[in-house]
Each structure stands twice: as C-alpha cells, then as structure tokens.
Amino acid sequence: MGLARSKLYNAVKNPGCAGFLITEDDKITLFGGDVGSPVRGLSDGRSYIHQFDAATTSNVQVTLMQKPRWYPTPLRLNDGKVLIVGGSEFCLKGPTWNFSEVWDPAKPTALTAQVTMPPNFVKNMGLNWYPTIRMMPKGEIVWFVEKSGAVTDQKFNVLFDLPDIPVGYCTMFPTTSSLAELAWLPPYDRLRFVIFGGTDCGATTATTAATTSLRMEVFYCKEHPSGLCHTPWVVENMLSIPRVMGDATTLPNGKIYLHGGAQKGGANAGPASSVANWQNLMYDPEAPEGSRYSKWEFCKIARMYHSANCLDPTGKILIAGSENSGNYSLLAPGMELPPKPPKELRLQWGIPTEIGPTRQRPVILTHPAVITRESTFVVTFSYAEGELEGATLAAPCATTHSLHMNSRVILLDIVDSPTPDSVEIAAPPLGLFGDALLGSFLLFLRGQAGTYSEAVWVTVA
Incomplete structure (x- = not known):
C-alpha cells in the first residue's frame, strides 16, 4: 500500500464466494469457492481447501473437503482445528449438506471429520x-x-x-x-x-x-x-x-x-x-x-x-x-x-x-515480538495528549460478503507505568480461546477520547 504497487494474483481454482481465514502459521486459507471459469483460466474450486503462497502470488491446493461448498463459513476452534459450516453445491441453488466438516491443519491432507449441526x-x-x-x-x-x-x-x-x-x-x-x-x-x-x-x-x-x-x-x-x-x-x-x-x-x-x-x-x-x-x-x-x-x-x-x-x-x-x-x-x-x-x-x-488529522495519536517506539499469554509485557511510546487508556490486539482481516470471518478484537489493561514513556500491559489469559488465539495480531495503544496508535505486528504464544 505504501508503495502503491499491486501484483497479479493467480487463484488457480475459482475462489469466488469461498470462506477463508488465517491460520496460526499466518497462511491465508480458503475453503470452497465456485465452478470453473474458463474465461479467467480458473478450474472448479468448490471442493478444495487451498492456501495463498506469497512467493508466487498464487493459491496452492492443500486437500479436498467431503462436499463442494459455495458460501461456507470457517472457524478456528479451541484445539487449533477448523470447523467448516454451510455452503451449497451450486451458486444460488442447492443442494446443501446435512453435516459440517472439521479440518486439521496439523494433518492437512487427512480426510476431514463430519460434524452434526x-x-x-x-x-x-x-x-x-x-x-x-x-x-x-x-x-x-x-x-x-x-x-x-x-x-x-x-x-x-x-x-x-x-x-x-x-x-x-x-x-x-x-x-x-x-x-x-x-x-x-x-x-x-x-x-x-x-x-x-x-x-x-x-x-x-x-x-x-x-x-x-x-x-x-x-x-x-x-x-x-x-x-x-x-x-x-x-x-x-x-x-x-x-x-x-x-x-x-x-x-x-x-x-x-x-x-x-x-x-x-x-x-x-x-x-x-x-x-x-x-x-x-x-x-x-x-x-x-x-x-x-x-x-x-x-x-x-x-x-x-x-x-x-x-x-x-x-x-x-x-x-x-x-x-x-x-x-x-x-x-x-x-x-x-x-x-x-x-x-x-x-x-x-x-x-x-x-485518528483524524487534528488528533495527536500515541506512537509505539519499542515492543516485544512475542506476547506470551498469562504474562505482562512492556511497550515504550510517545504521546502528547496525556495518559494511555490501554492496548488492543486485533486479528488480521479476512472478510467477504459482509462477514468478518477472522475478526477478533481484544482490549488489554495497563497494569503499571514503569516510566513516563512506558507501560506494562496484561497479556490475554492463558486459556483464552485455546489454540485459536495463537498467531499474528496487530497491537495498538489506546489514547484519550478514543484515539489509538498505528499498529505493530506481534505473535501471540
């Protein structure tokens, strides 16, 4: 964005109307899609789980689901697996399916498990x-x-x-x-x-x-x-x-x-x-x-x-x-x-x-690369408008068709201010969301009257 550059993206299989989220290892993972599109050089994507490869700016097939799904919703579960719910076989019509599926990223090519809804x-x-x-x-x-x-x-x-x-x-x-x-x-x-x-x-x-x-x-x-x-x-x-x-x-x-x-x-x-x-x-x-x-x-x-x-x-x-x-x-x-x-x-x-042009925003100066749950961590900052109110962790965005599938915003408390330009922040509790919380997050500092800093990337462990 900062360089105003873009690259061509080769989806390989049609990702239209897929569900998608970001896994613990930071891979954008897509579930299902639409029928093939010869005019765009895309084959049928409805049955596939595929992941984006940044090096080639293309999708790579991981495995097959048990059913083709157009418009499914995925969810990272407490144990790190992914629940895949909904979707129909065809665009704008059925049939739909009487079970959901669970995919295990730790065994990515293994058969998905059926789940009764x-x-x-x-x-x-x-x-x-x-x-x-x-x-x-x-x-x-x-x-x-x-x-x-x-x-x-x-x-x-x-x-x-x-x-x-x-x-x-x-x-x-x-x-x-x-x-x-x-x-x-x-x-x-x-x-x-x-x-x-x-x-x-x-x-x-x-x-x-x-x-x-x-x-x-x-x-x-x-x-x-x-x-x-x-x-x-x-x-x-x-x-x-x-x-x-x-x-x-x-x-x-x-x-x-x-x-x-x-x-x-x-x-x-x-x-x-x-x-x-x-x-x-x-x-x-x-x-x-x-x-x-x-x-x-x-x-x-x-x-x-x-x-x-x-x-x-x-x-x-x-x-x-x-x-x-x-x-x-x-x-x-x-x-x-x-x-x-x-x-x-x-x-x-x-x-x-x-965060408009008339507001003074906090600026993060130093921060840990990894935030360990059930601990505290220190961030140094500059801020001209007074004391900070807290910090925020925001999961990276994965949104389509009016649904934010990867959304999770967690407000964190400040527990101490060791120096005028540093704060000690309480990390999320140990069991919060289980393995679904692991991975990359955006860390913001919150200032007065709703303002907040630009973010830095951290890993929650």
Whole structure:
C-alpha cells in the first residue's frame, strides 16, 4: 500500500464466494469457492481447501473437503482445528449438506471429520449460506443462521437453543445483513455481537431494507446447567437508515464502522439492489442504548455486492470493490459512478474522527515480538495528549460478503507505568480461546477520547 504497487494474483481454482481465514502459521486459507471459469483460466474450486503462497502470488491446493461448498463459513476452534459450516453445491441453488466438516491443519491432507449441526440451526438454515459461527473463550460454539441458532460445547453437543430474532425480516444471503463481533473486554467472559440490517424475506429491488440492528450477548453464568446464559435480543434503530449487505468493521477503540451496501433490494450481482447507501454510521457499543449510532460524512462511491472493508495497520479502514456499482442510476446527488463501469476499481480509506488529522495519536517506539499469554509485557511510546487508556490486539482481516470471518478484537489493561514513556500491559489469559488465539495480531495503544496508535505486528504464544 505504501508503495502503491499491486501484483497479479493467480487463484488457480475459482475462489469466488469461498470462506477463508488465517491460520496460526499466518497462511491465508480458503475453503470452497465456485465452478470453473474458463474465461479467467480458473478450474472448479468448490471442493478444495487451498492456501495463498506469497512467493508466487498464487493459491496452492492443500486437500479436498467431503462436499463442494459455495458460501461456507470457517472457524478456528479451541484445539487449533477448523470447523467448516454451510455452503451449497451450486451458486444460488442447492443442494446443501446435512453435516459440517472439521479440518486439521496439523494433518492437512487427512480426510476431514463430519460434524452434526444443531437441530435448531438446521431448522433455520435454508441453503446455509455464510452462517454466523463464533467461539466462546473456553471453546463453546455459537451457531446462528437467518433467524435463530444454538450454542454447543467443544464436542458439538447442544447446550441450548438461541431464541428467534424478534423481527420479521431475514438476514442470510440474499437478504444479507452484516455482522460484527464486538471487542472483548476483561475479564473476557462474554461474546457480544450485532447483526446490522437485512431486508424482507421476499425482497425485490423496490423493497426498502431493514433500519434496525439486533444485539445479543452470550456469557458465562451459574444460573444455567451449561454454565452459559444469553441476553434477550436488543433491537436498535440505525437512525432510520435502511441497509442491506453493508460491511461492519470493529475498530481498536471498540467502535464499529458501518459502511456501504444498499438501501433497497438485496445482495447479488446484477440488478439485485437499486439504491446505493451513501450514509456511513459509527456504532458505539459502550454508549447507552438508544444513543449508540452516529453519522459519518457522505460517501460518494457506491459499495455494493462484493465490496469489503478491512482494518489496516495504520488504524484506517481500507475499502475496496463493488461488483456492479455502475449498474445503478439511483444514486444520491454527489455520488459518482465508477470511471470504468460496471466494475469499481478505486480504493478508499475510512478515517475515524478519533485518528483524524487534528488528533495527536500515541506512537509505539519499542515492543516485544512475542506476547506470551498469562504474562505482562512492556511497550515504550510517545504521546502528547496525556495518559494511555490501554492496548488492543486485533486479528488480521479476512472478510467477504459482509462477514468478518477472522475478526477478533481484544482490549488489554495497563497494569503499571514503569516510566513516563512506558507501560506494562496484561497479556490475554492463558486459556483464552485455546489454540485459536495463537498467531499474528496487530497491537495498538489506546489514547484519550478514543484515539489509538498505528499498529505493530506481534505473535501471540
């Protein structure tokens, strides 16, 4: 990015609509994809697990899954294996499958294991496209698709069902909502997530998208035999701004940047949606209910299907893509069609106010290369605006189709300030997320009033 250079990428097998994440050894790993594309020189990728090779800027086949999967969701598990959920055999149609798969990166060519999905999840899954699969700190798994789901233990035994969402609209492709896992706060005992938008289950290009979000928390407790409880769904008004297939990015200060998508229609290529969303929002999960949303400035570039946002090491949000922005004539005054429609090739930065040009940001001077769990570590810094508030670990970005599959943002406490320009920070607890926490993370320092530093790369061990 700094050199403004790009390289050609040879996917070899069609990675379109794959699921992907980053493993402990820093390999971008893709699961499934789409049928072959002769015009692009790509063979069928639906059944494959493949990894990106930086040396050749191409994908390398690792092994086969038991079923072809278009739109699957992968999740790194507590034991380091990867759970692969959902996806159908063909683009935009079934069949789908009655089991998930577990792949072991330690035995990469071994046959995947079949996993039975929770009945309440299956009841709601339809074609099971990009379901939401999240993990609790001790390894329990939260399964959600379309309107409901379940929570299972590490061995995939059902602990309890989740309640249905208390709204009439749908959330799975092509009525795609965007989902954010909120930042983890000490003592790291609750998963908090928000589902932003969606639309009517039978939406057409004229259907106005949902104007609300849905928030739930799953947390450790003594009241339920499983040791886990959940809050009711909390329905929040997104300032009456409709949104379908937007992107939601969790920032180092814990806020959520909500960008792009459409105000009418649904997700898909071609004329599936009609009115590009020009109003970005910021969601502050720690603010009182009813006052968590605020508006950002007007966005002139439409970001529709196949666009994505990623947190960059600079702390900015990198915004890219949009398959068919040039097809839309229903743009707000001031919005621009792409220079070479219908593809949108321009990149943008989203710059939060907290790190804007008028703010003094902390600067990391020295830091450890490796952070060992259940320990403390020292970072030296410079900062002109007073005391630091803490630090943040953010997993590297792996996002597609409104779903951040590799998302994990962990806020860390400062336990001491040995000198005016150094802080001693508490690393994550030893058992937190098990082996799924191992690997590379971005380390930020948090300053006053929501500001934060640029990041440095560290390894969590």
